[in-house]
Every structure is written in C-alpha cells, then in structure tokens.
Amino acid sequence: MRHVAESTIRRLPLYLQFLEKAEAEGKATVSSRALAERGGATPAQVRKDLSFFGSFGKRGIGYPTRQLASQVREILGLGRRYRVVIVGAGRIGAALANYPGFEQRGFDVVAIYDADPGKVGRRLDGLTIRPVTALGDDLGAAPVDIAVIGTPGAAAQDTADRLVRLGVRGILNFAPVSLVVPREVALTNVNMALELEALTFALNRRRA
C-alpha cells in the first residue's frame, strides 16, 4: 500500500454508506459501476481507490458486499469505537449531541462542555453539560480520541490549544474560524458560511 490520495480517503465513507445500504437490501455483490453512481465517481475510480488497499473483488462478479463493507470499515479505522467530547453547548453543539449518525457509526459522545455557568448542569440528550474548566481533570482521568468544537469563533483557538495539550488526536471544528494545530493532530474544518460563499460563486457561474 503506497501513498493513498487524500481524495481517495474522502470517497471511502461514501462507498461505505452505499455498501451498508446494499447489505441491508440483501445484495450479495456490488459492482464498481453501482458503487460509482453514489458518490459521484467513475467505475474506474472506484476500482483504483479500492486497489490501493488490496484486491477485494471477483472478476466477472463484482465485490462481495458484506466483506467489502467490513474491509472499508477496517481501512478507515472504524473497527473500534471512538470517544468523543463536544465543547460548546450552543445550538451547534446541541445539534451535534443528538446527531444520529454518531452513535450509530461508532462514535460515543461521552461529555459536552460549556463556558456559560447558566448552561452548566442542564441536561442535553442524556448528558449533563459540564463546565469547560473540568476538561483537564476529565480528560486526564479518561482520555478521548476526538473533540468537536462548537464554541463561538473567539473561543475556538484557545479551546483547540487546550484540547491538544490534553491529548486529543483529532478535531472537528464547526466554529467559523480556521484553527492552527500541530501537524500530528488531525483537523477538519466545517464552516457553513464559507460553504455558502463558494456556492454563490457556482450560482453565478452557471447563469453564464
């Protein structure tokens, strides 16, 4: 397994989504063509993507649905569950706390934090909102893998710095600022305003 393209990795969850659907529908095998339709790829691209990791298909037949799903989960590191904390119990934090995809796909939200004393102690989807000041003790006692940042923009970088110091290895950032973290920490930014702005460009482009 040589250098795997970043873009390949980002397509794998899409393939997995399709595979799980096909599995639920009882399809024993699935072709690269079928996989390509979801996920906006071409059949050749699907085959190339998968070939980075091994030969999972049977010529003339396709890929065994169940096995491939399990392989892709393995590749993505979804063979185990991940401990996740959410920092920021505002609307974004609240939306994330009960996002059905998380639990279902192996991510356990173990705690949610907020800086506002008025929010601390309230319950949210079975979790009691804890003060951000407790982060150090909590993560010291039981480390987590991933943190989701849903704080206001102004607090996001400080929050990230603290989380990194506390050993968090991956950050999913919903605050509308670009964070700086050490290279060894995986960071994904989701910035809705930026998405909308890029969309706007496309909107005007297509009119032409």
Next chain:
Amino acid sequence: MRHVAESTIRRLPLYLQFLEKAEAEGKATVSSRALAERGGATPAQVRKDLSFFGSFGKRGIGYPTRQLASQVREILGLGRRYRVVIVGAGRIGAALANYPGFEQRGFDVVAIYDADPGKVGRRLDGLTIRPVTALGDDLGAAPVDIAVIGTPGAAAQDTADRLVRLGVRGILNFAPVSLVVPREVALTNVNMALELEALTFALNRRRA
C-alpha cells in the same frame, strides 16, 4: 480569465475572511505570505489563485486590503444579498436559522419549513415555522436563490426535487445522504458522519 480551479474557489472565502479581519485591524496592505498562513495555502498558491482574476497587488508592497476584499467579494458574487430558505426545523435547521455568519455575510434567511404539524407555527429566531406544503405558493410568490436542507435523510431527495422544480439554483445539504440534482443546480453536501470517518483514518495514519 480562463478555467478557474474548483479548489481555487474554495480558498477564496478563506482569503476573504482573513482580509476582513486585517481590514478591521486597520492593515492597509497584506502580503501573499500573510494570506497564506490562514487558509493553509502557500504564498505562491495565493498569488496564483488571485492572478486568475487580475493583478491586484503591488510588487514590493503586497495587496491593498480593502480593495482586494472588495474584489474577492465581487468574484464570489457577494456584491448582493441572497434569499435563503431552510427546510427542516429539527436541531440542524434550528442551529442554521440562527447561525451568525449568514445574515452578516449577505444571506437572508426568509423562511423555515417543517413537515411536522406539531412544529408548524412555532417561532424560531424571529421566523414562524411554516408547513412544507406552503413551499410551492411561497416560492411562487417570492423566489429564493438558495435552500438549506436539514431534513431527515429519508425526506432529503424529495425535498431537493421539489426545490429544484420551484426554481432554487443552489442547495446546501446537511442531510446524511448524497443528493442527485440537475447539473445546472449548484449543490454542496455537508455530512458530519462522513467528516468524522475521514478524520478517523487520519487519526490512525498519524500514529504510524
């Protein structure tokens, strides 16, 4: 102006974010190096990106902050305001309705819809939740540019189909399914579970 790379477009909002910050701080000019630091690009990339659209900088000095910001806004089509509807008043919809970045950056959320009669009529950030059945009449009377989909996955494709028929030109989809829309409609998918899964891969990669 030749073919502009998709990746270039996606960096422009990042540059704009930085330019607005620099403008607020009273910096008269800004260098490609400074612009690159935010936005995870290289100085050369910034210069190349901008050069697709014209020569905005002065050699030896940098780019005039205010002018460049205004140019980038123009390029992205942010010279006017956009009418936006949100479909789905669940937690994601609620989080989006009050997302501070929207209003501030030229996007007016004019209505929010839900299929659940129990939610219809409730107020959310100054908007009364309307029944999805009213979409046809509402958009017929006053068209919108962009729709944000925050429905459950099962309803997302139907919703998208209807919105497209009603003349929506751009869709920002937060439902956890990949939507299919005609080529002339601009679509951006934001799928949090998928982001997390790609993050997981990076997490394990870096350990090596």
Next chain:
DNA sequence: GAGTGTGAAATTGTTCACAGCG
C-alpha cells in the same frame, strides 16, 4: 530589498484501455 505575477517543472489525481480471472 520586498513582494507580485507567471510560465515552466513537478506532483498529484483521474481516466483509459486492456489483460486476465471467474
């Protein structure tokens, strides 16, 4: 000197096309 603008080189990512297996 500092910093842009830009062709040309290097790298990265995608598509083709076909050999080979089931």
Next chain:
DNA sequence: CGCTGTGAACAATTTCACACTC
C-alpha cells in the same frame, strides 16, 4: 462474457524560480 485490477496516458493542481516593479 462480465467485471476487476492496473500500468500507462492524460489532466488538473501545486510548487518553483525568477523577471520585474515599487
């Protein structure tokens, strides 16, 4: 025969490097 696996061709994107201007 259908469909995978993959080198080789091609296309897109990024980086380099340097002429040029302030």
